[in-house]
Amino acid sequence: GESVGLHLPTLSVQEGDNSIINCAYSNSASDYFIWYKQESGKGPQFIIDIRSNMDKRQGQRVTVLLNKTVKHLSLQIAATQPGDSAVYFCAENGAAGNKLTFGGGTRVLVKP
Amino acid sequence: ETGVTQTPRHLVMGMTNKKSLKCEQHLGHNAMYWYKQSAKKPLELMFVYSLEERVENNSVPSRFSPECPNSSHLFLHLHTLQPEDSALYLCASSQEGADTQYFGPGTRLTVL
Numbered sequence A: 001g002e003s004v005g006l007h008l009p010t011l012s013v014q015e016g017d018n019s020i021i022n023c024a025y026s027n028s029a030s031d032y033f034i035w036y037k038q039e040s041g042k043g044p045q046f047i048i049d050i051r052s053n054m055d056k057r058q059g060q061r062v063t064v065l066l067n068k069t070v071k072h073l074s075l076q077i078a079a080t081q082p083g084d085s086a087v088y089f090c091a092e093n094g095a096a097g098n099k100l101t102f103g104g105g106t107r108v109l110v111k112p
Numbered sequence B: 001e002t003g004v005t006q007t008p009r010h011l012v013m014g015m016t017n018k019k020s021l022k023c024e025q026h027l028g029h030n031a032m033y034w035y036k037q038s039a040k041k042p043l044e045l046m047f048v049y050s051l052e053e054r055v056e057n058n059s060v061p062s063r064f065s066p067e068c069p070n071s072s073h074l075f076l077h078l079h080t081l082q083p084e085d086s087a088l089y090l091c092a093s094s095q096e097g098a099d100t101q102y103f104g105p106g107t108r109l110t111v112l
Helices: none
Strands: A010-014 A019-024 A032-038 A045-051 A056-058 A062-067 A072-077 A086-092 A106-111 B004-007 B010-013 B018-025 B031-037 B044-050 B053-057 B064-070 B073-079 B087-094 B107-111
Touching: A010 A019, A019 A106, A032 A062, A032 A072, A045 A056, A045 A062, A045 A072, A072 A086, B004 B087, B010 B018, B018 B031, B018 B087, B031 B064, B031 B073, B044 B064, B044 B073, B053 B064
Parallel strands: A010 A106, B010 B107
Antiparallel strands: A019 A072, A032 A045, A032 A086, A056 A062, A062 A072, A086 A106, B004 B018, B018 B073, B031 B044, B031 B087, B044 B053, B064 B073, B087 B107
């Protein structure tokens, strides 16, 4: 499932440190945002989502922050582990119908 | 991991072959999607089925033909493909009207 060949921004993180992955969106009409994790050889896996009536939501070791003013979304991973190495995608629902628009992804590499 | 399954996981075919990709969801959803993930582009939505009717066809060439016999199964029939069609084909499902989509592991397709 890796986007081999796609020039992805890469975040190198030391194991145990916190990671912050950023995403900019363009559609002001979007009211739902979602983060996916895609490990090599697998499909995207749901991590966490947030609606536009919130600016922060926490999960297990992950936090999503939404800044509607500047159309910015971020995913924070606490105490990053080797198993967190993957490509992370954000998506928004601004398009009509059951459609998500995906960002290009960020590759996270966790150094032991 | 087993909520959405796809077969085969890997497929190599010649340009004159006809093959089919299969997707099955075990989540009780009633909307299903085909996406293409290629090396140089982010996720591209190909088809959307909602309540077993096709509601979206994103200008996909006719050499790709989807079929949704019931709300749990989705097929993508392939014929006379081109080498540039080589990609990871992802199936997803959701509840009609809901934003969260759940993905299968994908079929890695190589067209020779």
